[in-house]
Amino acid sequence: MEGQPAAIGPQAAEQAAPRTVVGDPKGVAEGVPTAVLPDPPRGDGRYPIAWLQICAPRGAVPTATSKCLCGRDRSAIGHGKVHALIADHEAHRDTCPIRTPQEGRTAA
Template identity: 80%
Template sequence: MPELSVGEPKGVAEGVPTAVRPDPQQGDGRYPVAWLHICAPRGAVPTATSKCLCGRDRSAVGRARVLALITDHEAHRDTCPLRTPQEGRTAA
C-alpha cells in the first residue's frame, strides 16, 4: 500500500518560506510582429530576410538589394495590416 504524505513538500525545511518568483513571461502586452535578419560577414556577400506575421516574407542578396530591403522593411511598419487600424475602426 502506498504511503500518504501530509505537510510540507519533501526537501523544504520546516519554517522556511518558499519563494514564489514572478512569471517571467508577463510583459507589457507588446510582442514581435516582424523580423529583419541581416548577415554581412567581412569580405562576403551580405544577405537579409524580412518576415512578418501578416505573411510577408522577402529576401535580398548583395549590398544594394539588402539596403533596399532594410528601407522596405521599415516602410512596412506603416502598411502592415497587423500594425495599422483596420477600415471601419475608430481610435478610442
C-alpha cells in the first residue's frame, strides 16, 4: 500500500538509564523528621479557667457571656446588664471553688 502512512502501533518506551544513588537511603518522605523531638515548653503552670466575652458592635445592643470551668455560665444583653455581668465576673474570681482553697485541704 503505497502512499499511506505506516501503521502506528504500540511500541516499547525507551528505558531511562539507571540513576546512581548518592547518600543514605531514605526511611520516610523528604522533609519529615526522623528523630523524636523534645516536648514543647510547658509554660509557667498557669492556665485559663474563666472567660468573659463581650460583643459591642457600633450602633447595636451589646451582649456578654461569662463562663467558668466550675460550671458557671451567664449571659447578658443591653448596656446596664452587660456592665453588671462584667462586675459579677470580676467578683467571681474571689468566690470560684476552683480558685479558692477548699476547707479541709492541706496546704502544699
